[in-house]
Amino acid sequence: MIDYRIKNNGGYTKTMGELVSMLEHSRAVTVEEIKDLTEEDLDKRAxxxxxxxxxxxxxxxxxxxVHGVISFEGRDINKVELEKWKAALELGEEAGKTIKGHPIQxxxxxxxxxREKTLAELIKRNDEWLFEENEWPNGVPYNHYYLWFHVMExxxxxxxxxxSLKRRLKKEKI
Structure with a gap:
């Protein structure tokens, strides 16, 4: 059952717990939205x-x-990680060609x-860590809180x- 309250579910500092609650709520809603999709639904282009x-x-x-690597390890993804995630990160034609043939599970x-890795790492950190400032190579500042807000966003x-795709695919089936 999806919890419709933002609250610290224990073990986290105040703000971190609220962030985790929001991340987990967002994920629960996503899983609820997709749980009954078929392989055909997952692979079809509207x-x-x-x-x-x-x-x-x-x-x-x-x-x-990627945001886990950046925030927990203080680095960008390496060549092996990029190879695994490149199509999914970039989306588009390559993703359409290579990301298919899998069931919803x-x-x-x-x-x-x-998410398991994310939660295992976030439990080790506190609110001060969330607000720690860093800088992208182009000089733009950011903090860990923003990175995790962006994951949720x-x-x-x-x-x-x-x-939207589900609605359009449903119309095409009719």
Whole structure:
């Protein structure tokens, strides 16, 4: 059952717990939205769309993975990691060609594996860490809180796309 309250579920500092609550709520809503999709639903392109629901789901996982590497390890992804996640990160034609042929449980497992690592790392950190300032190579400042807000923002945005694709695919079936 989805919890519709933002609250610290224990073990986290105040703000971190609230952030985790929001991340987990966003994920629960995403999983509820996709849980009954077929492989055909996941792989089909709606008219005029380049991305599939499956590629959007792996994109959500890839963004969380990359932000974990940046915030927990203080580095960018390496060549091996980029090779694994490149199509999902970039989306588009390549993702459409390579991200297909998987049942819904594959995508749920990918999302869950990345989230498990995220939660295992966030529990080790506190509110001060969230507000720690860093700088991108181009000189633009950011903090860890923003990175994790962006993970949630990206998931919610793509869930909207998934809902739209589901409606359009349903119309095409009629």
């Amino acid at each position: 008219d005029g769309d380049v991305n599939t629901i499956g590629s959007l789901l792996l994109h959500i996982a890839s963004i969380e993975f 594959y995508y749920i497992n990918e999302l869950s594996a990345v 990206d998931e919610i945005n793509h869930r909207g796309q998934i809902r």
